[in-house]
Amino acid sequence: HDLPKKVRALALRHALSAKVRDGGLVVWETAELAEGKTKSLRETFAKASLKNALIIDGAEVHEKFAVAARNLQQIHVLPVQGANVYDIMRREKLVLTRAAIEALEARFK
Template sequence: MKFEVKTLAAKNAGAIELDDAVFGIDEVRADLLQRVVKWQLAARQQGTHKTKGRSEIARTKKRFGKQKGGGTARHGARSAPQFVGGGKAHGPRVRSHAHDLTKKLRSLALCHALSSKAGSQSLIILDDAVLSAPKTKELRLSFAGLGLSNVLIIDGEAVNENFALAARNLPCVDVLPVQGLNVYDVLRRDTLVLTKSAVEKIHERFSAKEA
């Protein structure tokens, strides 16, 4: 499908052909997007939470109270979970929360995420994302002209240094090279901005997988 290309000054810069298999999926599957987002967030979860079990509590193991006649159970250690200061029963342990997800499913979910942005008119294609100087004020004015406030910007193999420096002072603005394109970051921002070089790399990426 044909898609309009704009400049940072919000002027027309021609059009570009987008692959329908990547940007033109009609029925976006929310279940795929949910699975991949869950996979991404699980992989970045630290998993350092921990509580002490009864074997790790430094308390006396001496039996307290009489064996019989006390009217209570015959406890042998104060480190049992039912006592204040005792160990935690079935508490969290240090572990990895990461789980596997097939490359085919992850790739398909990315196509659905890109298609959801294109279908909801939340996709903008820029001619390039280059600034002559790292001026945040200049970039803020450019974003205002394009109607951008909460945005993810994907450039080619390398992000222009001046553009990245100017953008990092703006809230709710993420700038990534095309290698960093992922489902979670696409969905967490209201608008997705791709440069022409990023679109070319995305097309190469998915055409290579089909071959």
């Protein structure tokens, strides 16, 4: 059985607010890379202390960023349409880009 849309939206809201309460929410301006190299992305994540994270970008994920991130085991990248409660709750950190925040606000209105 599928849950009603209102219940799914409410669950997503609660998952997002739980991340904010726990201090597990990080906001980035964009999620882009000049070159699709995993090594440079791993170094960036090490500086930001991101070991186990879900990154939600705008309508489309930047291609080079997605290519570099897919080789990192504890990092998962989704477009904003793929945001779901399960993925949000199973990762320590949630990284949202500005485009993702705007899309989520429009989704909840």
